[in-house]
Amino acid sequence: MFETRRLRSRIGLQLLLTVLVIPFLFPLIAMVQGSLVGAGWGNYATVLSLPLLPGFFLNSAVIAVSVIAITLVLTLTAAFGFSKLRIVGKEIYFWLLLAALTLPGVVLLAPLFATVTQVGAYNTLWAVILPLAALQVPFTVLLARNFVDGIPNELIEAARVDGAGMIKTFWHVMLPLTRPIIAAILVLVFINSWNEFLLPLLFLQTPDQQTVTLVPQYFVGQYNNDQTKVLAAAVLTGLPVVILYISLQRFFERGLAAGALK
Amino acid sequence: MTTSSPRRASRLKMPNGLPWILPAMIYSVGILYYCILYTGYISTLRWDGTSPLQEQVGAANFVHMLQDPVFWGALAHTAIFFVVTFTVQVALGILFACLLHSKLYLKTLYKVLIFIPVVLATATVAPVFRLIYAPDGALNGVLTAVGLGSLAQPWFSSGTFSLIIVISVQIWQSTGVVFVLYFAAVGQIDPSIIEAARIDGAGDVRIIRSIILPGVQGTTIAIATLSAIGSLKTFDIPFLITGGGPSYATEFLGTLIYRVSISFAQVGYGAALSVVLLVLAIATAVIIRTGGRRVGSSDV
Numbered sequence: 001m002f003e004t005r006r007l008r009s010r011i012g013l014q015l016l017l018t019v020l021v022i023p024f025l026f027p028l029i030a031m032v033q034g035s036l037v038g039a040g041w042g043n044y045a046t047v048l049s050l051p052l053l054p055g056f057f058l059n060s061a062v063i064a065v066s067v068i069a070i071t072l073v074l075t076l077t078a079a080f081g082f083s084k085l086r087i088v089g090k091e092i093y094f095w096l097l098l099a100a101l102t103l104p105g106v107v108l109l110a111p112l113f114a115t116v117t118q119v120g121a122y123n124t125l126w127a128v129i130l131p132l133a134a135l136q137v138p139f140t141v142l143l144a145r146n147f148v149d150g151i152p153n154e155l156i157e158a159a160r161v162d163g164a165g166m167i168k169t170f171w172h173v174m175l176p177l178t179r180p181i182i183a184a185i186l187v188l189v190f191i192n193s194w195n196e197f198l199l200p201l202l203f204l205q206t207p208d209q210q211t212v213t214l215v216p217q218y219f220v221g222q223y224n225n226d227q228t229k230v231l232a233a234a235v236l237t238g239l240p241v242v243i244l245y246i247s248l249q250r251f252f253e254r255g256l257a258a259g260a261l262k
Numbered sequence: 263m264t265t266s267s268p269r270r271a272s273r274l275k276m277p278n279g280l281p282w283i284l285p286a287m288i289y290s291v292g293i294l295y296y297c298i299l300y301t302g303y304i305s306t307l308r309w310d311g312t313s314p315l316q317e318q319v320g321a322a323n324f325v326h327m328l329q330d331p332v333f334w335g336a337l338a339h340t341a342i343f344f345v346v347t348f349t350v351q352v353a354l355g356i357l358f359a360c361l362l363h364s365k366l367y368l369k370t371l372y373k374v375l376i377f378i379p380v381v382l383a384t385a386t387v388a389p390v391f392r393l394i395y396a397p398d399g400a401l402n403g404v405l406t407a408v409g410l411g412s413l414a415q416p417w418f419s420s421g422t423f424s425l426i427i428v429i430s431v432q433i434w435q436s437t438g439v440v441f442v443l444y445f446a447a448v449g450q451i452d453p454s455i456i457e458a459a460r461i462d463g464a465g466d467v468r469i470i471r472s473i474i475l476p477g478v479q480g481t482t483i484a485i486a487t488l489s490a491i492g493s494l495k496t497f498d499i500p501f502l503i504t505g506g507g508p509s510y511a512t513e514f515l516g517t518l519i520y521r522v523s524i525s526f527a528q529v530g531y532g533a534a535l536s537v538v539l540l541v542l543a544i545a546t547a548v549i550i551r552t553g554g555r556r557v558g559s560s561d562v
Binding site: 001002003010013014016017018020021023024025027028030031034070073074075077078080081082084085086087088090093096097099100101102103104105106107108109110111112113114115117130131133134135137138141156166170191194195197198202212213214215216217227230231234237238241242244245246249 | 276277278279280281282283285286287289290291292293294295296297298300301304311312354357358360361362363364365366367372373374375376377378379381382383384385386387388389390391393394400434437438448453456460466491494495497498502515516519520523524529532533536539540543544546547
């Protein structure tokens with residue numbers, strides 16, 4: 001894009017890029033550096049030796065896996081229906097779903113709280129999983145529908161001519177072709193659920209039910225504001241998403257771009 | 263089987279898809295719209311959220327809102343937050359997209375660095391930001407080290423600086439998304455147009471203004487929608503970094519709803535604020551979408 005044929009302009013641009021990226025890197029460096037102040041790696045040893053810590057990770061993992069499972073099943077079937085099948089008033093249903101994209105989670109606060117306490121789901125992971133999945137579905141359906149629209153109708157028709165029912169067609173024709181978008185949804189929903197803060201804050205009361213996003217607050221209480229331990233805990237909770245993002249980087253960016261650049 | 267080939271297409275008319283979309287509709291639309299209607303009902307109550315005592319007060323919560331300076335403050339902060347984050351992110355996003363479409367070294371590394379803040383939870387990074395701006399934190403340390411110690415101060419006690427910090431964390435956290443969208447959009451622009459402009463003597467600035475900007479206009483509108491709704495949804499950053507303070511200087515609608523509903527146990531008032539937040543979010547999305555389309559078509 002920019003002129004890089006002369007060495008001087010190339011170095012200049014490289015320098016500009018580096019200077020612009022430093023502010024993005026700085027807090028990350030400060031975080032790792034801060035976590036090593038004092039006891040060094042000992043801070044991590046202390047944090048990791050906390051008996052409750054695996055529980056935080058396990059709860060977050062259970063929430064993420066459940067939300068991903070619910071979201072994938074609902075999204076793929078709905079995308080197939082919206083994109084390839086005949087539905088009376090199809091776009092009305094679609095807009096009902098899309099309107100929910102604008103919904104801020106905090107709006108659900110009062111009704112969810114009332115409902116969750118009524119059905120006795122308070123302080124259980126379900127109280128987080130069910131609403132969180134409901135909040136993911138509108139966006140993932142939008143993503144998946146755009147993708148499935150690109151699959152030729154002829155493929156679906158050919159399967160039907162061969163006598164395959166809709167379920168068979170979905171399973172043997174649709175699903176294998178949607179792998180890229182499944183990967184994108186997987187990463188996106190994983191990051192959203194792993195990073196969710198408000199719902200666990202509201203509904204998970206005891207430390208044995210809490211998630212990784214509540215760890216910093218828990219540690220502030222535990223360690224009487226020993227920031228080095230808090231930062232070590234923060235680094236540990238951030239690591240899984242960073243590793244996942246870097247290993248699936250390409251899928252993630254493509255998926256994001258495909259969804260918004262209709 | 264006597265169907266001729268043109269009729270064959272209609273014989274293959276697709277079966278009813280309603281059963282396929284119903285699970286998603288019932289689950290997602292069901293839960294979310296149920297909550298919205300429920301919120302609408304609660305907004306007419308005076309209620310602490312737990313007691314069986316609920317008093318119908320009609321529109322009193324909404325009247326109270328119009329007289330609440332904290333509500334208007336939250337709206338103003340949201341507007342400032344949107345204008346600044348949108349402007350800075352668009353500028354940075356386009357610049358990064360153009361730079362990373364040029365022949366430079368280590369491009370993947372830069373892309374990953376810009377994007378890592380996106381995938382990290384605000385809850386994960388909040389402690390480090392609180393530390394950087396703390397009275398004995400990194401920022402004051404740097405200022406003192408370079409001889410500007412007189413500028414060092416407790417940043418979180420200043421309302422203006424607290425708002426700037428909230429805005430800067432948002433920019434730090436979501437420029438990656440804006441960049442990725444622009445990166446894809448700039449990639450769609452035909453390189454030969456840029457090459458031709460360069461032969462005609464256009465400089466980099468002129469190329470960005472006359473070729474890139476119009477070329478990515480659709481993306482800019484999408485980003486405007488995303489960041490306007492995102493601004494209205496703002497919760498995690500002020501809640502975790504400034505707590506909405508000092509004295510409501512970084513209060514947003516989300517944090518105000520939380521404060522009112524949970525800390526003050528005025529669930530009815532919180533629900534009224536939620537209704538207004540939802541109406542604003544939908545209205546914003548519609549206005550930007552239709553306005554954006556009009557601008558887009560008048561340019562053609």
